[in-house]
Amino acid sequence: MKLDLILTAGEILTMDPARPTARAVGVLGGRIAGFDEQIAGLEAERALDFGDAVVTPGLIDAHCHTAWWGLGLASVDLSRARGLDELYALIEAEVARLDELGDADAWVHGTGFNQGHHGDAFPDIARLDEITGDRPLYLRHTSGHASITNSATLRLVGALDPGFENPVGGVVVRDADGAPTGLVEEAAQGLVQALLLPYSTERLVEALEAATSRYAAEGITSFTEAGVGGGWIGHSPVEVAAYQAAAERGRLHARAQLMPAIDALRPLEGHAADFHREGRGRGLDLGIRYGFGDDAVRFGHVKVFLDGSLLGATAAVTEDFCGHDHNRGYLLDDPETYRERALGAYRAGWPLALHAIGDAAIDLALDLIEEAQERYGRLAAPCRIEHFGIARPDQLERAGGLAVAVTPQAGFIGPIGDQMADRVGPDRAGWLYRGRSVVDAGILLAGSSDLPVADNNLRRGMQSAVDRLTDSGAVLGAGEALTPEEALRTHTEWAARATGQIADKGTLERGKLADFAVFSASPLTAPSIAQLDVVATVLGGELSFDARS
Known part of the structure; x- marks a missing residue:
């Protein structure tokens, strides 16, 4: 041979x-x-x-946003601005560039905004209007859970019309006088994205090639795309076709596991023998479910957003955020609606990946997973809680008993660890993005970047899992440190188990x-x-x- x-x-x-x-x-x-x-x-x-x-x-990034990042590579990089004057200068330069091109209808796109780089301040909408005029503006927050817009954009989405109502799960933020500030939170971003979507398959292929060629340079051979095809996280109803096209053309440089957003699922019909007494559930057409695909592109869990972000103070928590009077964030929908949709998806063969950052959202995630497993049994792949951002000690024990996988991002500790600790205060800072206590509780800990919220230098993320150092030099949860071997396993064996792919990857075996x-x-x-x-x-x-x- x-x-x-x-x-x-x-x-x-x-x-x-x-x-x-x-x-x-x-x-x-x-x-x-x-x-x-x-x-x-x-x-x-x-x-x-x-x-x-x-x-x-090969390293596995168990939760990232590849298409979003790839598309954003052509946007203005706001992460390098320090102080609003620098941010305004970047936007002015982009407007001037578009003016030179003679494209009067072109949007101003930016990505990577973090108010922590600007003394916790957000851009002034009047100043943005002065710079952009009638050009629509769309600046994405680094968390992905908020955006900054101008009056031209708000006018296009109807937010300036009398009687405008916020969509379920999102807010067009207004000041004390009821005037929009330009900040758009959570699902309300879908109003803006509806003006831009869908992206063409060719544009998505270009974005995937740009992103995954950079993945390869980081040692990444597999990744899980945390939300495609629906909701504010999707980019096209035929987004999966773009992944297939990229793979067929040799332009996908890492293996993709795709989580369909739960908004992309619909009620299923079929033969009576295929139905549970409560119905077949929710899924994709033709009964396609978790695991369908090949080694290049395969379906993973179904992605369900339960709450928002820590930096935006929209994560659903049980105690007030520091510096935000009586603000405990919010769930993005009614718990009973989540129950109906999530259990329907699980019943149809989709393991759940529930975005839950705040401890109140984690409570709901654990409730949904427990009920799903009790009613319909455990599926081959474990259910997951994405981020597991502020986890109380009692939640660790419960998650371990349910055999869930979690994806807290160790890579957050350096660049935004200080901000997160300020949000929750010293009494809860030790609960943030845990490591050691997760492993000791018997929970499967999968490593992920959540790119572009943080970069996908997984070596940096693994080191953060070991030393827990923030950029200020503080230690975030000293008792949560992993060993170097455990840190490596989060992006190899444990990530493969969490994604249900340990038979093919995660360890090197014949x-x-x-x-x-x-x-x-x-x-x-x-x-x-x-x-x-x-x-x-x-x-x-x-x-x-x-x-x-």
């Missing part, structure tokens, strides 16, 4: 306790054929020798996909995981990134 590839390195960390390390791995047909003595004497079409570098399973990340040194022993270089990334036995070339 002649292999397709033999890859050698100083050390191969398999994350498989039956065979923790190796020096050589063989690949055949895009999958692992064996290690060391198992491939001794065999020839291969190609050889890759990485010298003293260290190979691990028969699994030949997806590898190659680092300049070992993540287990390096002084700082964040300082490691990505030497190369291998997807199915083929180089998707090579820093040596």
Whole structure:
């Protein structure tokens, strides 16, 4: 037998306790054929020798927003502005650029706004109007849960009309006199997006290629797109087709697992024998459900937004946010509506991925998961709580008993950890984006970036899981630190288990996909995981990134 590839390195960390390390791995047909003595004497079409570098399973980002980030790469980057004067200057420059192009109808798009970079202040709508005139403006908050607009945009969505009513789950924020401030929260963003959607398949393919080529440079071989096809998180009713087209054209440089937004699901019909006594439930046409697809593009959990964000103080909590009098955020819909829709999706074969940042939202998420599992049994993939941002001690025990997976973003700790701690106060800061207590409670901890809320340098995120350091040098929840090995497992084995894909990825074993990340040194022993270089990334036995070339 002649292999397709033999890859050698100083050390191969398999994350498989039956065979923790190796020096050589063989690949055949895009999958692992064996290690060391198992491939001794065999020839291969190609050889890759990485010298003293260290190979691990390809990294998995279990919750990110790839299309959103890819589309935003062409927008004004507001994250680099410090102070509103710098932000206004960036917008002025973009307006001037559009004027030079002669495109009078072009929108001004920006991404990455964070009020924490501006003394907790938001742009003044009068100043934005002065800069933009009649051009619509759409500046996305770094959390994704809010946007900044101008009067031209608000006029287009009808928010300036008498009798305007906020949509369910969202708010066009107004001042004490009832005038819009330009801030648009949560589902109200859908009013703005309705003017821009749907994006064309070709535009989405371009965005996916731009995003996933950058993923490869970070050692990422798989990711979960946390919401497609519906709600304010979707970009097109045929968004999945864009992923398929990108894969078919060789323009998708990492494996995609897609979470349909629950808004994309609809009541199902079929033969009576296929129905539970309560009905078939909610799903996609033709009965397509979780797991459908191939190794390049596959359906994952159904995504359900329960609450908002910490930075915007819209996460649903049981105690007031600091500095926000009597504000405890809010659920984005009525609990009974969530119950009907989520249980219907679960009944039709969709494991739940419930966005819950505040502890009040986590309570609801646990209620829904518990009822779903008691009524209809446990599915092959675990239900998930996305973010698990402010988790009380009693919620850890309950989540462990329900065998859920959670995706708290360790990568948030550095850039926005100080802001989050200020939002909740010192008594609750230790509950934020937990690590150690999650593992000790028997909960599956999956690593994720939530890109573009934070960057997808997963090495930085893994180091944050270990040291818990904010950008100010404070330690956020010292008792929540993970070991380097555990941090690596959050983006390999544990992420694969949380996404229901451990049979194919997450550890390096015979028969699994030949997806590898190659680092300049070992993540287990390096002084700082964040300082490691990505030497190369291998997807199915083929180089998707090579820093040596």
